[in-house]
Amino acid sequence: MGDDIDKLVKWARSQMWTVERDGxxxxxxxxxxxxxxxxxxxxxxxxxxxxxxxxxLKKAGLRWPPPSKKEQRAQRRKEQ
Amino acid sequence: MSDWNxxxxxxxxxxxxxxxxxxxALVNRDGIAANTPDGRFSVAITSHFGGDKAAGxxxxxxxxxxxxxxxxxxxxxxxxxxxxxxxxxxxxxxxYPELMSAGEVAEALGVSxxxxxxxxxxxxxxxxxxxxxxxxxxxxxxxxxxxxxxWTRKPGRKPARIA
Numbered sequence: 001m002g003d004d005i006d007k008l009v010k011w012a013r014s015q016m017w018t019v020e021r022d023g024x025x026x027x028x029x030x031x032x033x034x035x036x037x038x039x040x041x042x043x044x045x046x047x048x049x050x051x052x053x054x055x056x057l058k059k060a061g062l063r064w065p066p067p068s069k070k071e072q073r074a075q076r077r078k079e080q
Numbered sequence: 081m082s083d084w085n086x087x088x089x090x091x092x093x094x095x096x097x098x099x100x101x102x103x104x105a106l107v108n109r110d111g112i113a114a115n116t117p118d119g120r121f122s123v124a125i126t127s128h129f130g131g132d133k134a135a136g137x138x139x140x141x142x143x144x145x146x147x148x149x150x151x152x153x154x155x156x157x158x159x160x161x162x163x164x165x166x167x168x169x170x171x172x173x174x175x176y177p178e179l180m181s182a183g184e185v186a187e188a189l190g191v192s193x194x195x196x197x198x199x200x201x202x203x204x205x206x207x208x209x210x211x212x213x214x215x216x217x218x219x220x221x222x223x224x225x226x227x228x229x230x231w232t233r234k235p236g237r238k239p240a241r242i243a
Binding site: 026028031034035036037038039045046048049051052053054055056057058059060061063064065067068 | 085087092093096099100103107110111112113114116117122124125126152163164167168170172174176178216235
């Protein structure tokens with residue numbers, strides 16, 4: 001699960017989300033407008049809680065899972 | 081009976097402390113509270129009941145957590161309940177289409193890039209691109225695969241026109 005959260009945090013930051021780890025070892029997710037979305041412990045208790053986090057972030061606009069390298073290239077071309 | 085996931089949506093937004101307080105109150109139910117961009121917030125938990133009972137159980141449990149975390153009594157505006165396997169399948173599913181540029185379409189169809197553009201002109205049923213950008217067109221992979229499935233390939237060059 002640790003690898004998953006690291007991957008999610010890295011991807012969210014690449015999409016202009018702000019992800020901060022606070023003093024209680026919780027991740028704070030904010031969307032690209034800076035609006036707080038949710039909070040998640042860095043040592044989550046269950047896989048199901050992870051699923052609920054992913055569902056919540058998707059609902060808040062984060063694309064997940066990250067597209068393949070090929071799709072990311074296409075996305076970059078789209079943005080040019 | 082398998083467990084269910086229930087997600088309940090409410091009007092309003094939560095601050096950092098409150099999302100955490102709700103999630104902590106529901107930690108034994110895998111709870112997460114989160115804001116959505118449209119001025120709403122949702123709370124998702126696991127229920128050990130199924131169907132209607134799952135929804136009732138979740139509403140009751142979440143309501144207690146909202147009261148305990150200082151949100152108070154709020155009316156839900158949506159309740160979504162589903163068997164856990166279905167919920168997990170939806171969570172894992174990408175929420176955007178797989179895209180193909182002309183080069184990838186060419187590869188998928190086994191033709192040259194030039195032929196892709198020709199096919200688009202010659203075949204009225206060739207998929208319309210999802211995006212037309214200055215850098216080129218992008219199609220959904222699903223549409224291209226659909227075209228490939230029913231496309232009757234005619235090998236060889238077209239016969240030259242005789243004047």
